[in-house]
Amino acid sequence: MTDSTVERAGAGVEPAPALRRAVRGYLDHLTVERGLSTNTLASYRRDLDRYLSTLAAAGVTDLAAVGPAEIEAHLARLRAGDADHPPLAVSSAARAASAVRGLHRFALREGTAGADPSRDVRPPTPPRRLPRALPVDAVVRLLETAGPVAATGEDAPRALRDRALLEFLYGTGARISEAVGAVVDDLDLDAGTVLLHGKGGKTRLVPVGGYAAEALRAWLVRGRPALLAAGRGTPTVFVNARGGPLTRQGAWTVLRAAAGRAGLPVDGPDAVSPHTLRHSYATHLLDGGADVRVVQELLGHASVTTTQVYTLVTVERLREVYATAHPRARG
Incomplete structure (x- = not known):
């Protein structure tokens, strides 16, 4: 130079x-x-x-x-x-x-300077980007486009898997790695629970809602055996078309396809991702009155501080509702 x-x-x-x-x-x-x-x-x-x-x-x-x-x-x-x-x-x-x-x-x-004067200077901190949660009706639309629980025909196994996967992600708040890593023995659908294996080898028992349980039963009984016949078999809940474990990339593909059919963004900063469903899970729980420490346990956060970012999302939503609904909001 x-x-x-x-x-x-x-x-x-x-x-x-x-x-x-x-x-x-x-x-x-x-x-x-x-x-x-x-x-x-x-x-x-x-x-x-x-x-x-x-x-x-x-x-x-x-x-x-x-x-x-x-x-x-x-x-x-x-x-x-x-x-x-x-x-x-x-x-x-x-x-x-x-x-x-x-x-x-x-x-x-x-050695051209004897000290680093920048060491104690705090750089500007970019504003924290709040997690993006989908409205409830958008989540429902997304889940339903994945495929009906009563799917039949040649494509039924994959349609049942896709619906069960997305219902699982939204119904449990699981990380994508926790979803694709879940094995059949982790599920207790009669009790309505699943054991999730989180970061650092930590496990947590979380509820499985009725819709997710119904989709999982349909997948396990009518879909998964058909795909396993094509492969050597695996204990994981979700498998690919060859009968092997579904990968994170495979799960992303499932979600992206469903989001496109539902008319939701699949590109750019607002693109729907597996974590979008986790954000939506947490935000909708808080909107419904759940205690932040309960949500912390359900998400598997080590600190409640991590979970509290979702309360900011809820406050923003309340501000939006207030601004549009209150006759004196504009002062």
């Missing part, structure tokens, strides 16, 4: 040669040793160009002279924007902060 890699700073102030050399060395390191993509390198280059502009305007000529105050001022400038740049979103500012922190860590490691 050449000196032209680092653009001239704004307001006619050029970054000092030592600063330009430091950035050039860091970008070379990212290219040769880290093998970053061209697009990522371009983003880092732009971010560091702006950082040098801030340092040049502050009269800083060497990375060794940079303190936390200069870095904090730079991040604040990114968020506020200026005459030449609009304010950066939190996610973009966080990426720029990562580039700056990487530069200072590299300088410390290479």
Whole structure:
């Protein structure tokens, strides 16, 4: 890379040669040793160009002279924007902060600076994305498009499996790995329970609702034996067309096909996923009055803090209802 890699700073102030050399060395390191993509390198280059502009305007000529105050001022400038740049979103500012922190860590490691002033600077935190839950009627539509519990004919085994799988995911709040890993002996449909094997080898006993139990019985009696005849047999509840265990990818395919038939998004940030059904399970329980600690146990969360994100979803829904229904909501 050449000196032209680092653009001239704004307001006619050029970054000092030592600063330009430091950035050039860091970008070379990212290219040769880290093998970053061209697009990522371009983003880092732009971010560091702006950082040098801030340092040049502050009269800083060497990375060794940079303190936390200069870095904090730079991040604040990114968020506020200026005459030449609009304010950066939190996610973009966080990426720029990562580039700056990487530069200072590299300088410390290479011995061109005696300390890393970015270590104690807290980068911008992107807002937490709330889990997306489907409305109850959308869940019902999704489940019904998977196939009827009374399916018959040549395609009946797979239709029964698909319906049972989706009913299982929504009816128990299971993770996709827990669903495809469940074995027949884990089910006690007479008692209406299933033993789920969660993260870290932990197990939990959760209820199976009536709809899920009905779909599972239909699958186990009329669908699963037909598919097992094509293979060597497996103890897992859900099997593929060859009689082997259904994989996570296979379960995704089942859900994606059902979502498409139900008119639900299958691409983009709002695409329906197996975790969407888990989110919907938790949110609908809380909407129905379930205690958050009960939902914690049902989901297998180690901490109630993890579960409490679903209460935020419920509050957002309450706000929406209030805003549309209350005559004085608009003030």
